[in-house]
Amino acid sequence: MMASHDGDDPFFCEVCHTAFKDKSHFDIHMRVHTGEKPFSCEVCGTAFSTNSSLKRHIRTHTGEKPYSCQVCNAAFSTNSCLKRHYQTHTGEKPFSCDVCGVAFSTNHCLKSHMKTHTEEVPYSCETCGVAFSTNSCLKWHIQTHTGKKPYSCDICSMAFYTNSCLKRHYRTHSGEKPYACDVCRMAFATNSHLKRHIRRHTGEKPYSCEVCGKAFSTDSNLQTHFRTHTGQKPFSCEICGISFSTNSILKNHMHTHTGERSYTCAVCGNKFSTNSYLQTHMRKHSGDVAYSCVLCGTSFSTNFNLKRHMQIHTGEKPHSCEVCGRSFTTNSDLKIHMRTHTGDKPYPCKICGIAFPANSNLKSHMRTHTGKDKGKKERT
CATH class of the missing domain: 3.30.160 (Double Stranded RNA Binding Domain)
Structure with missing residues (x-):
């Protein structure tokens, strides 16, 4: 040739x-x-066309980072990575898309982006047939089949499919947040997190629900919302069996069993199991009652409480018991009621062992041990 x-x-x-x-x-x-590709890595087997490319790759395993940023001291394994990093400080994005105008810091990122317009996906997985716009995306995907995670954190031993994922993970240890918002100066560990945050300022919601048309700022929020239509609740409590649509709601629920309340009000000292409960409580001190009933004028600190209140006016009880036919205004009230049929009592007293179907019943019972009920009776 x-x-x-x-x-x-x-x-x-x-x-x-x-x-x-x-x-x-x-x-x-x-x-x-x-x-x-005659040059192969002895650690993970990846092959390269040049010895210099292999040497650069080896640094992903050794952790060697000889190139340092003079602005923030972040270190990198290659000079090209350092140059790309500098653009996070300068904001320089010299490569623009002729179709939509989006700008990129490297020509490689622009080329990958262009395939989103052409819908070109020339790289296919031989195992499942899924196609990708870049060979690197295909390589990452193949590791989901092999289970191979060649990049390990030397601090906590967590393993990752790609070196870029490992680098992002390291920031959880170092606390590095190199991506700052130009509007409010909040900093983030990854550029993707910054982009999601920016939508709070712009109000952009590019992800729409095909069922009801509601729009969301992130795809993950859309997926969570979609479960309200499908009824899917993939996260279950190992103690009482209640299922939830998101892992965060499950974590909040677990506090009802552990009794953990790590969020403290700086005004009155009350403790809460979640930050959202604390923020709702703080409105009692600030007098902020953002949600008002248009029928009777009653104000509420949360939209959820307002919606429940509105059912008093409408008489709506959309949640019915399949056993006895009794109806309830909320799904949580129905779940508590169902325990009268199943006999399930997931809330035990740690002092005497008596179990109750609802956490509110347990709280009332605890007063018999603390003496608070006795004090009320004596005053009456």
């Missing part, structure tokens, strides 16, 4: 018509066409 070529570049590729000054560079170039 080499032909003689007059002039300063005597080595000429007949495939793509690129010329080279010396044979060594010509030989390396020809591997682009032949696919030859």
